[in-house]
Amino acid sequence: FQDVTNMNDRATRKVMDNVESAKFKEEVARKEALENDLYNQVFRIEEDFKLALMKKDGLKTAQGVRVPDLVELSFKFYRDTWKKLPDFDLLKHETEGSLADGFLSLKPASRKHAIGLVFEGRLKVPAAGKYSFRLSSTGGVRLLIDGAKVQEADGTGNHSVDATVDLAAGLRKIRLEYFNGYDEPKLSLRWSGPGFENRALTLSREEGASLVGDSRKAPERWSYTLKDPGGGWARPGFKAKGWKKGPGGFGTNGTPGGVVKTEWKTRDIWLRKDFNLDRIPGSLFLDIHHDEDAEVYLNGTLSRNFQGTLGNTFPLPCLKERSRPLGSV
Structure with missing residues (x-):
């Protein structure tokens, strides 16, 4: 019993x-x-x-006004050479951060080659129904929604894949994994669904709004001095009395990779430029080419400290809300 x-x-x-x-x-x-x-x-x-x-x-681009379909978007950046998509969760990332503007972008990569990126966020699905995704890339790429694989194109080279899936309305978890070997990096993801067609989830380098122009494309005028200006020179509102003005870039003619508009031959140079903003950007990236060491200040705070010769894009700490006009670099 x-x-x-x-x-x-x-x-x-x-x-x-x-x-x-x-x-x-x-x-x-x-x-x-x-x-x-x-x-x-x-x-x-x-x-x-x-x-x-x-x-x-x-956010105004060459394609017009862009409204993001992604929220809570973050990235992890990896450096290595792969021939197939790795298990990124088993690897140590070099940097990570958020993309508050709500668009996938290659800007978080600090170089073009031998890179990996993993994006995670939430996709705003307006209504239940069938949604099509078109994914183009150089290198391997994998798209997952709510943990289920939607698209995958593995290996090096150019890829273009399409897929259609049923999605429930609401915030759907999205993850995109990408790597590039030694091709020119490219990543494009577009989607279509009930009531809209061919809407981009990615933002190209060309579409990103620039706070300070790239002198390699068109000369930007900077204030500069060859003498140590002392403390406070990088802060907003600093009066650069006695400083010279000239177009970028700065250096010696014949420097590999350099675009020189103002010749500079001394050991050190201090450069500054003020800019105005109507709103605080969600994320910031610095595109810089320099020979030997360089320090970059944003609103008086040291944001990046470089050693050696580099020419790449790097994430920067976001600006904090404060009185306008904003910004000095």
Whole structure:
């Protein structure tokens, strides 16, 4: 009798556990549905607001006003050479950060070759239905939504793949893995769905708004001095009295990779430039080419310290909200 009673107790506990597990799953599903419905309402309000804001002074590109479809977007950057997509979760990343502007971009990569990037965030799906994705890249690339693989093109070289999937409305988890060997890096992801077609989730280097122009493309005028200006010279509002002005870049003619518009032959040079912003950008990147050591200050704070010769793009700490005009570099 004792043995039978124990068996029944165990069976009863197992049945009760299953019932409680089913109720828990139903509660989670119910909460998720309510959350997604709330997010959808927020999406509509947010998009209307962002579109109105961006039309006034927001993210304007050669393709017009861009409203991001991604939120809570982050990246991890890796350095190595691969022939196939690795398991990035087993590897140590070099840098990580957020992309608050809501677009996938190769800007977080500090160089062009032998790189890997993993992006994670949430995709704003406006309604349940079928959605198509078109992915183009050099190097390997893999797209996952809610943990399920949507597209994959492995190996080096140029790739272009299409896929259509059913998605529920709401915020869907998205992950994109990418690596490039020694080709010119390229990454493009576009999607289509109920009510819209061919909308970009990526932002190219050309589309990114520039706070300070690139003198390799068109000379930018800078204030400069060859004598140590002392403390405070990098802060906003500093009066560069006695400083000279000249177009970038600065250096000696014949320097490998250099575009020299103002000749400079002494040991050190101090450069500064003020700029104005209407709004704080979500993320910042520095594109720099220099020979020997360099220090970069943003609003008086040392943002990057470089040693040796480099010519690449690097993430910078975001500006903090403060009185306008903003910015000195």
